[in-house]
């Protein structure tokens with residue numbers, strides 16, 4: 001079949017913007033898209049995956065270099081093998097990283113890891129650390145049983161910053177997929193898979209290509225999409241009248257030396273100030289949607305008494321430290337409005353939040 005040309009109908013009619021007007025279809029997909037972590041077994045048709053890839057292919061890239069390569073996996077056996085190997089590798093890595101298991105490990109490993117964290121603050125951030133611990137303890141899957149996976153490889157010979165191009169390209173795919181009714185989730189944990197020579201070789205990940213990231217996709221088991229509340233930025237404007245700082249007149253100022261030296265780490269549990277949520281047991285039907293979508297796998301469904309309906313409970317990584325990172329996804333997906341976010345993930349101990357408002361705000365129509 002010959003490709004039909006894209007009609008040149010105006011996508012965004014010029015000069016039609018009015019303050020406070022409704023979100024359009026594209027904006028709605030952006031605001032309502034939630035990462036999906038619970039899929040039906042059957043994969044989406046190949047044609048649909050190709051259509052999603054097309055959205056990626058038409059992403060902007062520096063110098064129009066298009067520095068990407070895509071690998072699609074839908075073979076269930078292969079997907080299972082990757083899941084198993086990644087779990088095994090995570091368990092192995094946690095042998096070195098989890099200093100809490102015994103007194104001698106605390107004594108020996110803690111100073112060493114504290115030192116390494118200085119050089120890998122983002123990789124050894126408390127959030128991926130907690131997720132790796134959940135995976136190592138068999139409490140969380142890596143690829144969430146998705147029936148399809150897209151590996152995004154970047155070509156080092158691209159222009160400027162090829163990994164940035166890949167991020168843009170991947171997000172094009174994510175938005176297109178959700179607009180077509182599919183669910184997706186980025187899986188940064190693929191870096192653990194690619195630490196294994198076996199898989200690098202299998203997928204031919206070698207110069208000039210390197211792994212950028214991974215997307216899983218499939219038919220969501222249930223509807224998960226919905227808007228979340230997020231922190232708002234304190235935006236600085238420079239206009240004709242000079243500089244003004246929005247949002248409660250807070251000033252964005254420079255971090256002091258001591259603040260800059262602080263990095264998020266998982267050594268002192270009290271430093272990992274995490275999110276808090278509340279469930280209304282009257283409104284909750286025990287459907288389990290919230291536990292299915294939670295990225296931290298921080299919710300479990302359990303009945304408080306024999307014969308009673310199951311209710312969600314927020315897990316703690318230490319007394320008073322929940323596994324919640326306040327993504328708001330459980331609240332967005334809850335069909336009965338039984339969830340309330342009480343406190344955002346608070347990294348203020350490490351970074352003074354100079355550019356964000358402390359409270360969470362819903363998407364606003366300006």
Ligand SMILES: Cc1cc2nc3c(=O)[nH]c(=O)nc-3n(C[C@H](O)[C@H](O)[C@H](O)COP(=O)(O)O)c2cc1C
Nearest residue numbers: 033034035037185186187188189190213295327329
């Ligand atoms: C680069 C990147 C890597 C991610 N890696 C993972 C991952 O390994 N596992 C996971 O469950 N979610 C992962 N996520 C999804 C985030 O947890 C999710 O985007 C975040 O909680 C916000 O929720 P939302 O996507 O529903 O808005 C990743 C997201 C991004 C952008």
Ligand code: SF4
Nearest residue numbers: 284285287288290334
């Ligand atoms: S999604 Fe809502 S109704 Fe369902 S178990 Fe969670 S809190 Fe209860």
Ligand code: SF4
Nearest residue numbers: 294324325327328330
């Ligand atoms: S807000 Fe917290 S509990 Fe809810 S899905 Fe996100 S991480 Fe999980």
